[in-house]
Amino acid sequence: MTGLVAHLDLDAFFASVELSRRPELKGMPVIVAGSGPRAVVTTASYEARLFGIGSAMPAARAKRLCPEAVVIAPNSAAYREVSRAVMEIIAAHIDRFEQLGIDEAFLDLEGLHSPKAAMRRLVAEIYEQTSMRASIGIGPNRLVAKVASDAEKPNGFVVLTAEQARKRFxxxxxxxxxxxxxxxxxxxxxxxxxxxxxxxxxxxxxxxxxxxxxxxxxxxxxxSFDGSAEVVTDREAVSESRETTFDQDISSGDELEGELKRLAAELAEALQRNNRSGRTIRIKVRLDDWTTVTRAKTISALTNDYATIIEVATALLREYGPQRPVRLVGVGVTGFTPARERDQLELPLELPAA
Ligand SMILES: [Mg+2]
Structure with a gap:
C-alpha cells in the first residue's frame, strides 16, 4: 500500500515560544524547566543543546552543564495557544491531519497536486504567523516521515522513499x-x-x-522502514467556504475584490446561521494556467463576522497580488474543536515518581 505522508514537528517548541515572547533572549542558551527538585527540562533552545542539554534531563543537571543558561518556567497556556494557532494553519491547508502532541502532526498528502511546494508554503506561513520554525519529513508512510523530519532539525525539509531511508540510516x-x-x-x-x-x-x-x-x-x-500511511483525523473541523469560477478570467483587482466581498457575505451568513466560527481565514485563487494558491491567516479570536472576514481576505488577496488572469476565487473560514486536547497536551514537567 502506498501513500504520501508528512510529519511536521515544531523546532524546540517551548523554547521557541519563550523566545518569540522575549526577543532579547535570542542567541542565548534558554531552557524551559520547572523549579522543583524533580523538575526536568521540557525543551532546550539549540544554543543550549550545544552544551549537551536535552529534553527530559533533570533541570539540576542542565544547570550544571550550562550555568549561564536562562531558565524559564513553563507556561502551558502560552504553548497551547501557539499550538492551536499552528494546527489551525495546518487545517486551513490540509484536509486530513492527525495531531500527535502539542507540537507535531502527521499530514496526509495523498492526492495533493504538488505536495513539496505545499509543505514549503505551509512552513513559511506558520513562521510568518507564529514565528515558529518547523521541520518537515515526507515519505511513503508515517515511519519514514517521522524519521525524516528529525534528520535535519532545525528547519529541516527531508523527502525520502523507504529505500532511501534504508540506505541513509x-x-x-x-x-x-x-x-x-x-x-x-x-x-x-x-x-x-x-x-x-x-x-x-x-x-x-x-x-x-x-x-x-x-x-x-x-x-x-x-x-526496513515499512509502515502504515494511515492518518486519522481526530477532531471536528469547522470549515466553510465559498468560491466562484468565472465564465471569463478576471484581470481587474477591483472586480476580484468585489467578488470576494460577495462570497464573504455569503460565507458569514452561513456561519452565523449554523452558529459556527473559526479563527483561520483563507483565500483560494486559481490562475488561468491552473496554478492554485491558498493563503491563510489565523486571528486571535473566533469569528463569523463579515467585516473581519473581508478585511483579512482582502489583505491576503492584495498581499498575494495575482500576476495572471484569475479563473477562480474563494474564501473560507476554518477552526476546530480539539477532541482530546486535555489528554494530549498534558506537559511532562516533572520526573515520574520513583
Ligand atoms: Mg518538536
Missing part, C-alpha cells in the same frame, strides 16, 4: 526508529544487533525466538 542505531525503546535496544544489543542494517538482515527465526511471533517480524519491518 543503515548505520544508525536501532533506537533511531520510534518503536524501539531502551529495553528492546538492550535486548537486540545482546544479540549483537546494534544498527538498522544489522536488524534488517537479522535472522527472523532468532528474532521470533527472542521477541515472539509478533514483535520479531515487526522489528524487521521497522528496520
Amino acid at each position: 543503515a548505520d544508525a542505531p536501532v533506537s533511531l526508529v520510534p518503536g524501539i525503546g531502551p529495553r528492546t535496544n538492550e535486548r537486540l544489543g545482546e544479540m549483537a544487533i546494534t544498527t538498522l542494517a544489522q536488524l534488517r538482515a537479522a535472522d527472523e527465526r532468532s528474532l521470533i525466538e527472542r521477541f515472539g511471533a509478533r514483535q520479531g517480524p515487526a522489528l524487521i519491518a521497522l528496520a
Whole structure:
C-alpha cells in the first residue's frame, strides 16, 4: 500500500515560544524547566543543546552543564495557544491531519497536486504567523516521515522513499526508529544487533525466538522502514467556504475584490446561521494556467463576522497580488474543536515518581 505522508514537528517548541515572547533572549542558551527538585527540562533552545542539554534531563543537571543558561518556567497556556494557532494553519491547508502532541502532526498528502511546494508554503506561513520554525519529513508512510523530519532539525525539509531511508540510516542505531525503546535496544544489543542494517538482515527465526511471533517480524519491518500511511483525523473541523469560477478570467483587482466581498457575505451568513466560527481565514485563487494558491491567516479570536472576514481576505488577496488572469476565487473560514486536547497536551514537567 502506498501513500504520501508528512510529519511536521515544531523546532524546540517551548523554547521557541519563550523566545518569540522575549526577543532579547535570542542567541542565548534558554531552557524551559520547572523549579522543583524533580523538575526536568521540557525543551532546550539549540544554543543550549550545544552544551549537551536535552529534553527530559533533570533541570539540576542542565544547570550544571550550562550555568549561564536562562531558565524559564513553563507556561502551558502560552504553548497551547501557539499550538492551536499552528494546527489551525495546518487545517486551513490540509484536509486530513492527525495531531500527535502539542507540537507535531502527521499530514496526509495523498492526492495533493504538488505536495513539496505545499509543505514549503505551509512552513513559511506558520513562521510568518507564529514565528515558529518547523521541520518537515515526507515519505511513503508515517515511519519514514517521522524519521525524516528529525534528520535535519532545525528547519529541516527531508523527502525520502523507504529505500532511501534504508540506505541513509543503515548505520544508525536501532533506537533511531520510534518503536524501539531502551529495553528492546538492550535486548537486540545482546544479540549483537546494534544498527538498522544489522536488524534488517537479522535472522527472523532468532528474532521470533527472542521477541515472539509478533514483535520479531515487526522489528524487521521497522528496520526496513515499512509502515502504515494511515492518518486519522481526530477532531471536528469547522470549515466553510465559498468560491466562484468565472465564465471569463478576471484581470481587474477591483472586480476580484468585489467578488470576494460577495462570497464573504455569503460565507458569514452561513456561519452565523449554523452558529459556527473559526479563527483561520483563507483565500483560494486559481490562475488561468491552473496554478492554485491558498493563503491563510489565523486571528486571535473566533469569528463569523463579515467585516473581519473581508478585511483579512482582502489583505491576503492584495498581499498575494495575482500576476495572471484569475479563473477562480474563494474564501473560507476554518477552526476546530480539539477532541482530546486535555489528554494530549498534558506537559511532562516533572520526573515520574520513583
Ligand atoms: Mg518538536
